[in-house]
Amino acid sequence: MSNITTEQMRFWSPEVRELEPYVPGEQPKIQNLLKLNTNENPYPPSSKVVEAVQQVLENSADALRLYPDPDASELKQAIAKQQHVAVENVFVGNGSDEVLAHIFKAFFVQELPILYPDITYSFYPVYSQFFGVKTKVLPLNDDFEIVVADYKQANGGIIITNPNAPTSIALGLSAIEEVLQANPNSVVVIDEAYVDFGAESAVKLVEKYDNLVVCQTTSKSRSLAGLRVGFAIAQPHLIAALAAVKNSFNSYPMDRFAIAAAVASFEDQAYFEAQCHKVIASRETLVADLTVLGFKILPSSANFIFASHPEHDAGELAAALRERGIIVRYFNKPRINQYLRITIGTDQQNQRLVDTLKQDILA
Numbered sequence: 001m002s003n004i005t006t007e008q009m010r011f012w013s014p015e016v017r018e019l020e021p022y023v024p025g026e027q028p029k030i031q032n033l034l035k036l037n038t039n040e041n042p043y044p045p046s047s048k049v050v051e052a053v054q055q056v057l058e059n060s061a062d063a064l065r066l067y068p069d070p071d072a073s074e075l076k077q078a079i080a081k082q083q084h085v086a087v088e089n090v091f092v093g094n095g096s097d098e099v100l101a102h103i104f105k106a107f108f109v110q111e112l113p114i115l116y117p118d119i120t121y122s123f124y125p126v127y128s129q130f131f132g133v134k135t136k137v138l139p140l141n142d143d144f145e146i147v148v149a150d151y152k153q154a155n156g157g158i159i160i161t162n163p164n165a166p167t168s169i170a171l172g173l174s175a176i177e178e179v180l181q182a183n184p185n186s187v188v189v190i191d192e193a194y195v196d197f198g199a200e201s202a203v204k205l206v207e208k209y210d211n212l213v214v215c216q217t218t219s220k221s222r223s224l225a226g227l228r229v230g231f232a233i234a235q236p237h238l239i240a241a242l243a244a245v246k247n248s249f250n251s252y253p254m255d256r257f258a259i260a261a262a263v264a265s266f267e268d269q270a271y272f273e274a275q276c277h278k279v280i281a282s283r284e285t286l287v288a289d290l291t292v293l294g295f296k297i298l299p300s301s302a303n304f305i306f307a308s309h310p311e312h313d314a315g316e317l318a319a320a321l322r323e324r325g326i327i328v329r330y331f332n333k334p335r336i337n338q339y340l341r342i343t344i345g346t347d348q349q350n351q352r353l354v355d356t357l358k359q360d361i362l363a
């Protein structure tokens with residue numbers, strides 16, 4: 001926005017002039033790049049996913065000409081089956097970022113502020129500003145854990161990432177139930193973008209709590225970040241609000257390729273579980289190797305780790321890695337500016353990171 005003049009900005013809606021948009025992790029085009037900065041999966045999706053995409057064009061000459069199913073019913077059914085809920089409990093959107101946007105609009109535009117931790121997914125403040133949602137930010141404790149007692153005050157809604165990002169720390173279901181029970185008149189959203197890598201999902205609580213919305217994505221654990229498919233699970237009266245927002249915004253968010261590919265992914269559960277196990281095993285190896293090099297690493301239940309080194313500045317480490325073709329995420333923000341968020345790669349990729357640090361940077 002920097003080279004737009006104030007005079008040119010007179011065409012903009014006044015509130016858009018004030019926006020501070022989210023800055024996505026970069027997708028640079030460097031040769032021999034090792035990209036450990038945006039928590040993508042290092043493995044491809046199931047081969048059945050690729051076949052399903054190809055079949056969309058082969059099976060129907062009208063695949064591109066006709067609008068897709070506005071309700072993406074087939075996809076909702078596949079998700080319902082895999083999550084052991086009813087189709088009425090499922091909402092789908094163009095990535096969980098879009099699902100979250102609809103969640104903010106549907107539930108959080110209230111008199112009272114919503115509550116979320118000081119260190120969490122940085123899209124929440126962006127959506128709050130965009131939709132005019134009031135916020136009250138609650139600090140994590142010194143170990144970067146959520147203080148459940150803080151979530152027992154008057155509020156207009158609550159959103160918690162579990163496992164949290166970028167800290168990677170998981171919150172137990174009993175703590176989540178405590179928050180749900182303390183807030184019977186607020187919607188509590190659990191953003192489970194990383195849940196498949198080692199946390200317990202709150203989907204099993206949906207039947208019991210009429211104020212719970214669980215949000216998940218196919219971007220990380222299902223290797224489908226390029227597809228843009230996310231979903232929410234909740235009781236039907238909450239799903240109805242999301243549908244009302246969605247149908248006031250975009251009736252056809254899911255295209256035919258996204259629907260077909262995501263359905264194939266949910267149907268190949270064995271492949272999905274095997275990939276998750278591989279990432280978890282590689283994470284444990286990487287944690288052990290970096291610990292030997294002196295890094296302090298928070299306990300991770302995600303496909304990334306949050307690491308600091310007592311003797312090296314995190315910003316300088318990130319810059320040194322970048323010079324050697326390895327990109328990790330560095331947040332120059334209070335409390336976390338001595339940490340690196342490192343996505344788990346394949347064992348071979350992680351080894352390149354460890355070797356580069358050991359031989360070239362820390363030595």
Ligand SMILES: *Cc1c(COP(=O)(O)O)cnc(C)c1O
Pocket residue numbers: 094095096097098121161165191193216217218219225228229230
């Ligand atoms: C990656 C991520 C998302 C967004 O996922 P998409 O489905 O790719 O939009 C949402 N929440 C958190 C915490 C994430 O890390």
